[in-house]
Amino acid sequence: MTVTYRVGVDIGGTFTDIVLLGSDGTIHTKKISSSVGNYAQAIVDGLSEVFRETGLDGGAIEEIRHGTTVASNAILEHKxxxxxxxxxxxxxxxxxxxxxxxxxxxxxxxxxxxxxxxxxxxxxxxxxxxxxxxxxxxxxxxxxxxxxxxxxxxxxxxxxxxxxxxxxxxxxxxxxxxxxxxxxxxxxxxxxxxxxxxxxxxxxxxxxxxxxxxxxIVATYLHALRRGLDSAGIPARLLLMQSNGGLTTDIAAAERPMNIIESGPAGGVVGAQALARAKKLEKIITFDMGGTTAKASMVEDGEVARAQEYAVGAGIMIGSRLLTGAGYTLKVPAIDLAEVGAGGGSHVWIDPGGALQAGPESAGASPGPVCYDKGGEAPTITDANVLLGYINPGHLVGGAVKLNADKARAVFEEKIARPLGMTVERAAYGAHLIAASNMIRAIKAVSTERGRDPREFSLFAFGGNGPLFAAGMAAALGIGRVIVPPSAGLFSSFGLLYADVEHHYARTFRRLLRQADLGEIDRAWTAMAEQADGQLAVEGFTGTGARLKRSAALHYKGQSYELTVPVPDGPIDTRMVTHLEEAFGQEHERTYGHRAGPDEPVELVAIQLVGSGLREGSGVPQNVRPSRVESKAQTSRRAWFGDKHGWMDTPVVSRLDLAEAKTGPLIIDEYDTTCVVPPGARAERDSAGNIVITLAAG
Structure with missing residues (x-):
């Protein structure tokens, strides 16, 4: 049987991640520095490197799935x-x-x-x-x-x-x-x-x-990418990740680029959703920390939380729903993310009041942290983690990126430790904790500020820096379990491979439910369903390959904001009205802590429909086999775990070593990330290859 491959490509502020997945379950990963000058060419060059390493050619690639920040960057930079x-x-x-x-x-x-x-x-x-x-x-x-x-x-x-x-x-x-x-x-x-x-x-x-x-901008970029792929002998179909977590064709993305503005962060959440369903985890909080930002989202009962609008360029996207007004408003469905300016490249600095701060300014890919030895002069979170012993200076990206720990120590001592009157390790640990506290704000924004208790959730950590911070943050929040998926550092790219083609439709239909012409509402939903079926059919999705899901935006009469609830299949009749009023009341109580009485009129604001294209055989194989064999550069190294534990000789293990549970402290060095297991926590590898960290009670 001929093995075909699908590719996930995600461009971040520091690294571009490429995941190549075969129909037989083999997986090859590649992490390269992002090229801000020509993202399209960087993708083609990165794929060429993968082909050289694997012996494949472009004809073996069936599909390329891409998350891009081209549209959001154009808005942020006013270009x-x-x-x-x-x-x-x-x-x-x-x-x-x-x-x-x-x-x-x-x-x-x-x-x-x-x-x-x-x-x-x-x-x-x-x-x-x-x-x-x-x-x-x-x-x-x-x-x-x-x-x-x-x-x-x-x-x-x-x-x-x-x-x-x-x-x-x-x-x-x-x-x-x-x-x-x-x-x-x-x-x-x-x-x-x-x-x-x-x-x-x-x-x-x-x-x-x-x-x-x-x-x-988007049309030019997609045209250049398509031209570059064709000239490199890669005629594969190109799909773009949308802000809502579904895929769309490059043609549709060029016509409606508003749907791919927040394309970049969505892939990881979709991948986490798929793995949560496979493990039958009802409640997870996703935590994605890269080189520039950290993002959190929520998956509940197998469904991704979505917002019906968001603001581009609003800065840190957390806080009360009432504190809006920054950025440029987009009223399109998007995965409900909270984002903070905290990543491995975030600058560590002392404010005029003498307090230690981390971020939101970042060193990015160039010049990068001081330890990258590319001209960076401001200490960063990555420099702090190197000094704490969490990151092996000779093993980043499988050893492809060598870190200068001595230069990081000198700059940290000069600019942070000495002015604060601290030892280098205490100053570095303080920076680590401050970065963690900043990111905890994002997790609270998608949990406690949405009426959810984070202690009821598992923390699903990925990104190049997510597994390094996850256990400590989970302990601070009272979360008892952390899950680190395979290829965690490239998981946003890997998550693209789990997504389905989706088209979202909405129409204002403002009616008091109990007084509405239910036949009129039914006909309006039917018309949208026909539109969705037609669009999916053009793209080759018919019969069981096309799935439609309805939802409704509702509020109590007189309210300015609405909540969205799913609408089950069936006719829009009085029983459906009763169901929708009760579903809205439950969601209102869960989100805001209260609901109105049964006599309070509920108003329909908009009807919504999602058409999904399900391609036969497009799912991720059950048994994924990484082609890259992890090699440990060290068997142990000294790491600092705060004043309580100080410096500890910490075993360095691989994911494969966790077939049986081990007790921390542990450090798991991988090609694309580093996972830190604090003292007292237990770590093991489950049947799907995930690292599961169980934290000690209290």
């Missing part, structure tokens, strides 16, 4: 397209007025981010549609043409169209779309009734504009 916006007269400044929310309640110096469309590139048309879709003032075709001509004269690179209440009646937006298509047929165009036919004016305008802003 997107020159966009023109056409909107309703009187609503020209929606992008600047926003929602009047502030992320920092008492900071009078805080200023809003600059809008992605400058004011002179926002043109208005004199039209008006009411909330029910009735045309109060028809759009004059001549007025529409004037607005389009004005933007074309400014040589815009993309146009966004967003008119008031177009989700209820899209006729005027479609007229403008046709005019643009006739005058500039090749100009990228983003129309709100096609992009986001939902209520909320700012969110819809912002989403439509962001989609237009990144369209040329």
């Amino acid at each position: 997107g397209a020159r966009v023109g916006l056409i909107t309703t007269k009187g609503f020209r400044d929606v992008l600047e007025i926003r929602t009047l929310r502030m992320p920092k309640l008492y900071d009078l110096t805080w200023t809003k981010p600059e809008p992605l469309v400058e004011r002179y590139l926002r043109r208005v048309v004199d039209e008006r549609v009411d909330h029910a879709g009735k045309v109060d003032r028809a759009l004059d075709p001549a007025d529409a043409e004037r607005a389009v001509d004005a933007l074309l004269a400014e040589k815009v690179e993309a146009i966004a169209i967003c008119l008031l209440n177009s989700f209820a009646n899209s006729a005027h937006e479609l007229m403008l779309r046709d005019i643009v298509a006739a005058k500039a047929p090749h100009l990228p165009l983003s129309v709100s009734c096609e992009v986001l036919p939902e209520i909320k004016e700012y969110e819809r305008t912002s989403t439509t504009v962001i989609n237009a802003y990144v369209m040329p």
